[in-house]
Amino acid sequence: MKTKTMTEELELFGCIQCGKCTGGCPVSRKTVLNIRSMIYNMLVEPELDVNAHEELWDCTSCFTCVERCPKDVQPAELIINLRGQLVESGRIPETIGTALMGVFRQGNPSGVAREDRTAWINGTEIKAAQAGCELLYFVCCTASYDQRVQPVARALVRAFQAAGLDFGTLGTEESCCGSGVRRMGEVGLFEMLAEENGELIRSTGAGRVVTTSPHCFNTFKKEYGLDEIDILHYTQLVAELIDQGKLELTNEVNKKVTYHDPCFLGKQNQVFDEPRSIIQAIPGVELVEMDRNRERSLCCEGGGGRMWAEGTNLEERLAFQRVHEAADTGAEILAVACPFCLLTLEDAVKVEGLDEADQDGRTLKVLDIMELVDMALGDE
Amino acid sequence: MEAQPRIGVYICHCGINIAATVNVRQVAEFAATLPGVVVARDYLYMCSDPGQGLIQQDIEEQGLNRVVVASCSPRMHEPTFRGAAQQVGLNPYRLEMSNIREQCSWVHSDQEQATEKAKALVASVVAKAALLEPLEDREAQVTPGAVVVGGGVAGMVAALDVADAGFPVYLVEKNDHLGGRVAELNRTFPTLESVPELLEPLIERVQSHPRITVLLNSQVAEVDGFVGNFEVEVMSRRVNEEREGSSSTMSVGSMIIATGYDVFDPHRKPELGYGQYPNVITSLEMEQRLVEGDLTVDGRSPKRVAFIQCVGSRDAQVGNEYCSRVCCMYTAKQSRLVRELLPDAEVTVFYIDVRTFGKGAEEFYDETRATGVLYRRGNISEIIRRDGRVVLLGEDTLLGRTIDFEADLVVLAVGMEARSDAAALSNMLKLPRSADGFFLEIHPKLRPVDTAVDGVFLAGCCQGPKDIPDTVAQAKAAASSALIPLLRGTVPVESATAVVDEEWCAGCGMCVEVCPYGAPDLDLLWGVSRINAVLCKGCGACAVTCPSKAIRLQHFTAEQIMAQVDALVG
Numbered sequence: 001m002k003t004k005t006m007t008e009e010l011e012l013f014g015c016i017q018c019g020k021c022t023g024g025c026p027v028s029r030k031t032v033l034n035i036r037s038m039i040y041n042m043l044v045e046p047e048l049d050v051n052a053h054e055e056l057w058d059c060t061s062c063f064t065c066v067e068r069c070p071k072d073v074q075p076a077e078l079i080i081n082l083r084g085q086l087v088e089s090g091r092i093p094e095t096i097g098t099a100l101m102g103v104f105r106q107g108n109p110s111g112v113a114r115e116d117r118t119a120w121i122n123g124t125e126i127k128a129a130q131a132g133c134e135l136l137y138f139v140c141c142t143a144s145y146d147q148r149v150q151p152v153a154r155a156l157v158r159a160f161q162a163a164g165l166d167f168g169t170l171g172t173e174e175s176c177c178g179s180g181v182r183r184m185g186e187v188g189l190f191e192m193l194a195e196e197n198g199e200l201i202r203s204t205g206a207g208r209v210v211t212t213s214p215h216c217f218n219t220f221k222k223e224y225g226l227d228e229i230d231i232l233h234y235t236q237l238v239a240e241l242i243d244q245g246k247l248e249l250t251n252e253v254n255k256k257v258t259y260h261d262p263c264f265l266g267k268q269n270q271v272f273d274e275p276r277s278i279i280q281a282i283p284g285v286e287l288v289e290m291d292r293n294r295e296r297s298l299c300c301e302g303g304g305g306r307m308w309a310e311g312t313n314l315e316e317r318l319a320f321q322r323v324h325e326a327a328d329t330g331a332e333i334l335a336v337a338c339p340f341c342l343l344t345l346e347d348a349v350k351v352e353g354l355d356e357a358d359q360d361g362r363t364l365k366v367l368d369i370m371e372l373v374d375m376a377l378g379d380e
Numbered sequence: 381m382e383a384q385p386r387i388g389v390y391i392c393h394c395g396i397n398i399a400a401t402v403n404v405r406q407v408a409e410f411a412a413t414l415p416g417v418v419v420a421r422d423y424l425y426m427c428s429d430p431g432q433g434l435i436q437q438d439i440e441e442q443g444l445n446r447v448v449v450a451s452c453s454p455r456m457h458e459p460t461f462r463g464a465a466q467q468v469g470l471n472p473y474r475l476e477m478s479n480i481r482e483q484c485s486w487v488h489s490d491q492e493q494a495t496e497k498a499k500a501l502v503a504s505v506v507a508k509a510a511l512l513e514p515l516e517d518r519e520a521q522v523t524p525g526a527v528v529v530g531g532g533v534a535g536m537v538a539a540l541d542v543a544d545a546g547f548p549v550y551l552v553e554k555n556d557h558l559g560g561r562v563a564e565l566n567r568t569f570p571t572l573e574s575v576p577e578l579l580e581p582l583i584e585r586v587q588s589h590p591r592i593t594v595l596l597n598s599q600v601a602e603v604d605g606f607v608g609n610f611e612v613e614v615m616s617r618r619v620n621e622e623r624e625g626s627s628s629t630m631s632v633g634s635m636i637i638a639t640g641y642d643v644f645d646p647h648r649k650p651e652l653g654y655g656q657y658p659n660v661i662t663s664l665e666m667e668q669r670l671v672e673g674d675l676t677v678d679g680r681s682p683k684r685v686a687f688i689q690c691v692g693s694r695d696a697q698v699g700n701e702y703c704s705r706v707c708c709m710y711t712a713k714q715s716r717l718v719r720e721l722l723p724d725a726e727v728t729v730f731y732i733d734v735r736t737f738g739k740g741a742e743e744f745y746d747e748t749r750a751t752g753v754l755y756r757r758g759n760i761s762e763i764i765r766r767d768g769r770v771v772l773l774g775e776d777t778l779l780g781r782t783i784d785f786e787a788d789l790v791v792l793a794v795g796m797e798a799r800s801d802a803a804a805l806s807n808m809l810k811l812p813r814s815a816d817g818f819f820l821e822i823h824p825k826l827r828p829v830d831t832a833v834d835g836v837f838l839a840g841c842c843q844g845p846k847d848i849p850d851t852v853a854q855a856k857a858a859a860s861s862a863l864i865p866l867l868r869g870t871v872p873v874e875s876a877t878a879v880v881d882e883e884w885c886a887g888c889g890m891c892v893e894v895c896p897y898g899a900p901d902l903d904l905l906w907g908v909s910r911i912n913a914v915l916c917k918g919c920g921a922c923a924v925t926c927p928s929k930a931i932r933l934q935h936f937t938a939e940q941i942m943a944q945v946d947a948l949v950g
Binding site: 016017018019020021022023024025028029034036037064067068069070071072291292294295296 | 650651653690694695696697732733757758759760761762764765766773774775776777780782783784
């Protein structure tokens with residue numbers, strides 16, 4: 001491909017080659033991905049052979065490069081654009097193709113039937129947001145279909161009911177938010193999803209939208225143009241409910257807990273305090289921090305379409321490193337606030353054998369914050 | 381009886397700046413047909429000596445009593461043309477400019493329409509010119525003396541120059557000592573001169589100077605007046621006493637602002653772990669360690685020392701887009717001193733670009749590398765802790781490989797920022813600031829120490845980051861400029877002031893309320909407003925506010941402006 005147009009569109013001329021993007025990139029430490037050098041190539045070479053850069057699929061869209069760049073260049077957007085070139089020419093990993101097809105046909109990357117999207121509810125009555133509601137709960141594909149994540153959605157519903165909120169969901173009409181779709185380079189499909197979901201969301205008249213996933217949260221907030229609607233991640237809403245006394249956490253959970261900041265919630269949206277304040281509101285919990293917390297949280301490698309593509313170095317998964325960091329704090333529970341983090345880190349705990357008792361008889365368990373809240377709320 | 385207007389109109393080509401877009405010959409021919417116009421000419425550069433000569437010759441030979449120059453903005457050349465007119469006996473306020481460059485040729489491309497617009501602009505000014513009245517140039521007496529705000533190197537040097545010239549100086553310093561930021565340093569680059577040897581004689585000279593009054597623990601609370609006559613109220617904290625501070629007022633002719641800078645707080649770059657890891661320190665903390673000669677970490681001598689450049693500078697993430705100018709050189713200095721103190725330690729500097737622009741600076745950088753300090757291109761993105769050691773994560777951009785660098789001591793080269801209280805001083809003095817927050821000089825090249833406020837000058841880092849030599853040079857420049865009104869003894873004041881027609885004034889006092897300069901005052905006995913012509917800046921706020929139209933702004937009277945409007949739309 002010719003480099004000129006994209007270089008101009010993304011204003012890569014702003015780059016001073018300081019190396020903070022690649023220097024902060026967690027993936028660059030284990031694969032040949034070097035976004036700084038890619039930008040330099042774009043600037044000085046008239047042509048770039050995208051097909052020669054298989055490592056483009058390694059990027060997790062954690063956006064550390066964007067957050068660190070002193071010149072407001074958006075290195076991650078270059079990767080997304082280059083992936084777009086690959087998508088256009090059809091040269092994409094098979095699993096990515098399947099995921100995109102699933103979203104196109106069934107509204108979710110697993111390609112499971114749209115009718116089954118509400119199976120997670122387990123028979124509970126939830127209002128259809130289309131009939132009007134104050135709060136729209138946007139569930140997310142992973143929370144709707146993945147059995148490991150479904151309890152998080154159910155816990156949220158119980159919490160909303162306990163707090164007496166007027167809320168509803170889009171039911172089977174909810175489609176993938178498209179965050180991962182855009183980051184896999186399929187801009188056309190993303191725009192279609194954004195338009196459809198955007199219209200649906202507006203039609204509910206809800207003043208607030210709350211999401212399970214930081215990925216839906218981020219894309220609604222920054223890429224949907226829903227400026228008139230208050231977009232919240234559930235940690236923000238739940239922290240507010242606890243703060244207002246609408247949600248009382250009474251059961252003791254006597255555990256040592258550490259918290260892993262999801263990239264799309266933490267470094268990309270500066271939501272650092274609310275998840276911690278929820279954890280600390282749970283009676284009996286002792287919160288301990290990992291060294292790499294908040295802005296320096298280590299990506300779990302689940303973002304940017306990486307749930308559907310392995311990348312080029314399977315052996316050294318960042319999630320493996322991360323669960324050891326969590327275990328080193330002496331925590332028994334690694335709390336997360338993102339469906340992808342929940343899956344990748346739980347997998348890593350099993351692979352690394354941290355779910356089995358160590359010499360002190362300690363195990364590490366990965367739980368979503370809402371699962372902890374649910375334990376503290378107890379049975380009604 | 382006032383003689384009939386005899387107006388000369390002069391259309392400037394400004395090289396091709398005007399002539400390429402506006403048909404200047406046509407405009408001149410058109411101007412010649414306007415009422416009262418006796419002569420109309422066009423010329424290559426009206427501001428040149430021959431151009432001015434042309435005007436002067438016509439005034440003398442054709443008996444002109446009004447002149448209109450259609451050229452650039454009056455900002456630059458109105459004084460030029462007024463001076464030329466005055467030389468041959470025409471009252472300078474009988475000259476008016478029409479701006480057909482910035483307001484016409486520079487902003488249009490269609491020749492025909494630009495020419496038509498230029499004609500309209502000229503016609504409107506000619507209409508006003510017919511009504512111009514002569515005004516007198518006026519002067520005000522200057523109160524001898526200056527207030528210098530800030531007792532760092534800039535403030536002290538400026539104070540000494542003004543005082544040495546024979547004028548009293550009040551040096552206002554917020555802290556309890558003189559010396560400013562430089563007092564926190566160990567040695568200076570590129571000479572490695574010890575700071576006490578540099579600073580102590582300077583402080584001693586200031587303190588013992590018969591004409592310098594040093595006010596420590598003091599801050600400017602309020603400033604009234606204008607160039608030549610400032611009233612500066614200074615609040616002083618009483619140290620070791622519980623009573624309120626005392627206030628005193630200084631009357632001076634000029635002011636020098638030398639309030640310095642804030643050091644960037646690296647807590648704002650949380651990824652660098654400052655405040656979290658005790659062996660990650662700022663460059664100023666490093667200066668202190670160098671003063672003490674103690675670089676140990678946990679009682680051990682560090683084996684690997686790393687310097688990270690551009691912390692809080694050149695960084696849009698923290699809103700500081702500028703280069704702080706001193707960090708490259710102080711890092712070269714510090715890294716070299718570390719090599720001297722710890723000959724066995726590995727010293728590495730992580731940088732983006734090395735900027736060594738001062739006299740002797742590049743040579744110093746060469747010598748620093750020769751001592752074995754290693755420079756690696758690629759700035760550090762993040763600092764973490766692993767197995768009890770601090771680890772720097774980055775990329776060596778020349779190798780194209782990620783860096784995973786363990787260090788025992790890390791120095792963050794923090795940059796300079798505008799002081800957090802700069803806004804307060806800016807509001808008090810109506811002193812503009814640039815986008816970076818530092819005080820704004822009126823021209824970056826030709827008037828680097830002047831401000832938008834006449835009689836107020838800038839010195840040192842309050843205007844932008846700079847090293848000690850540049851600070852001293854600017855301080856001496858500011859002192860020299862501040863001395864101009866003091867040495868002259870008088871300052872020119874605005875001639876085009878507002879005047880009250882007492883017959884019409886109802887004494888409502890609205891002019892007193894709107895005036896930003898406190899010029900109008902109500903005479904309670906007569907029930908009328910009187911405007912102090914020395915204080916009046918001719919802004920016209922009172923004239924438009926006055927409900928009975930009793931106030932008239934000279935040189936911008938209602939009749940003159942209406943004539944202009946009529947010529948434009950009539």
